[in-house]
Amino acid sequence: DAGVTQTPRHEVAEKGQTIILKCEPVSGHNDLFWYRQTKIQGLELLSYFRSKSLMEDGGAFKDRFKAEMLNSSFSTLKIQPTEPKDSAVYLCASSLSGLGQDTQYFGPGTRLLVL
C-alpha cells in the first residue's frame, strides 16, 4: 500500500510569493493533518480534517496559511504571502478514523526555504 505522498520534497520561494504544497493521504484514511516542524518550535499542528471537514485551522496560522481538502485523496496547503520565518519542514499525516487514537502515518515532508 502506498503511504502518504507529499510534493514537492523541496521548495525555495522568494518572500511574498504564494506556494502550494500537496499531500495524498493513505487510501481509505479519514483524518488528515498538516504540521510544521522546526528545531525551535518542534511539531506544530496547522490543520486537521476529518472526513474532509476542517476540524482545526491552527489558530495562529490562520492569516497566511490555508489548507483545503478537495477530495478524500488530496489536500493542499497554501502559504500566501510567504515570509522567511515560514522556512521549515511541512509534514502531512493521515489516520484511519477519529473514533479512536489511531496511528498517524506521516509523509516525508516538504522542506521549504523562504529567502
Added chain:
Amino acid sequence: QQQVRQSPQSLTVWEGETAILNCSYEDSTFNYFPWYQQFPGEGPALLISIRSVSDKKEDGRFTIFFNKREKKLSLHITDSQPGDSATYFCAASDSNNRIFFGDGTQLVVKP
C-alpha cells in the same frame, strides 16, 4: 502551556547500553501515548504506543513504562544499536484524536 515535555533534549549512549528517554504530560484526560521515531529526511513513524490502562508495553528492545499518577512515562531502548540513532517524539492523545507532541529527544548510539 506545553502539554508534553521530553528530556533529555539529546542523549548519547554506547552500542549495547540502555537508552532511557523521559516524557511527562499535563492533561489527565490523555489516554493514549504513542512514541514516534524520526530519521533525518523522513517523517516520524510510530514506534510503540501505550494506553493509560496499562503500566508497561514491550516490543522487542523497546519498552514503555507508564506512571499515571505522576503523569510520566519513559521509553527504554535496551541493547542500543547505531541504527537506533534518531529523534524520538513522545506524544499524548485524547479521545478526540487530538495529539500533542513533545519536542523530541535526539538519540545518538556510538559503535
